[in-house]
Amino acid sequence: MRTVLNRVLLALTGLVLLIVGLSVLLGGLDLQRRWNFTMPHWWPFTGPKDVLLSAHDRTRYRSDGWWWPVVIAVLGVLVLAALWWLLAQARTRRLRQLRVDSGDGQGALLRGRAVENALTSETEAYEGVEWARAALRGKRGAPVARIVLGLAADATPDEVVAGLDSAVLHRARTSAGLDKLPAEARLRAVRHRAARVS
Numbered sequence: 001m002r003t004v005l006n007r008v009l010l011a012l013t014g015l016v017l018l019i020v021g022l023s024v025l026l027g028g029l030d031l032q033r034r035w036n037f038t039m040p041h042w043w044p045f046t047g048p049k050d051v052l053l054s055a056h057d058r059t060r061y062r063s064d065g066w067w068w069p070v071v072i073a074v075l076g077v078l079v080l081a082a083l084w085w086l087l088a089q090a091r092t093r094r095l096r097q098l099r100v101d102s103g104d105g106q107g108a109l110l111r112g113r114a115v116e117n118a119l120t121s122e123t124e125a126y127e128g129v130e131w132a133r134a135a136l137r138g139k140r141g142a143p144v145a146r147i148v149l150g151l152a153a154d155a156t157p158d159e160v161v162a163g164l165d166s167a168v169l170h171r172a173r174t175s176a177g178l179d180k181l182p183a184e185a186r187l188r189a190v191r192h193r194a195a196r197v198s
Contacts (some may be wrong), residue, residue, distance in 0.1 A: 009085070089120050095136040100177050110176060112136045112143075118175075119133040122168045123147060128155030130190045145169065150190040157187055 025031075025043025026142040032038065039046065044053075059065040120124035130150040138144040151160060162184060173181045 005088075083117055093137050095138060095140070098136065098143055098176060099140040109140075115143075115172065115176060117147060119147065119168065119172055122171065123149055123164065126160065126163055126168060128152050128160045128163075143178070143181060145172070145181055146186075147183060148186045148188065150188050152190060160187070161185060 023045055027050055028048055030048050065157040098112055100108045100110050116134045116136055122131050123129055123132035128153050132149040134147045136143045169181055169183055
């Protein structure tokens with residue numbers, strides 16, 4: 001969800017900046033006169049000496065009582081939205097630590113990144129897998145693994161998923177002392193260059 005929102009916001013921001021930049025370039029280089037075309041009457045830039053907002057446009061609402069509260073409210077909403085977006089970027093859903101039953105009743109904490117690295121390296125070592133990325137989510141006592149892996153050209157997806165469950169995830173469950181480790185695996189085909197036959 002966050003990735004989709006980021007892409008939409010970046011696309012909208014880029015589109016607005018592109019339109020404003022092209023309109024400034026159009027007026028600043030006086031392309032309307034040089035290329036002999038006309039713009040709509042509401043277009044802000046018609047020549048190199050034009051400005052985006054005239055003095056009248058900038059000052060016409062200052063004497064009205066509603067102007068400054070509306071300006072402050074809009075700016076406040078924009079600041080709050082920017083802060084919310086910034087905090088959403090910093091927040092991660094990755095599991096930082098994993099609680100492991102050490103047998104002494106106290107338990108131990110295992111770094112989530114270490115488990116992710118082990119899952120990644122063991123998945124990449126499995127036959128038919130070219131590359132892999134693993135991430136842990138959920139709670140300390142109930143982690144969920146998310147694995148994205150690239151299949152080799154000769155790999156069979158059924159065999160890879162079965163081996164992933166019986167070998168890689170089983171070893172991770174055993175070493176971390178977990179009763180269960182649910183996993184979501186996303187398989188992607190790796191593109192290969194066509195081999196030349198002579």
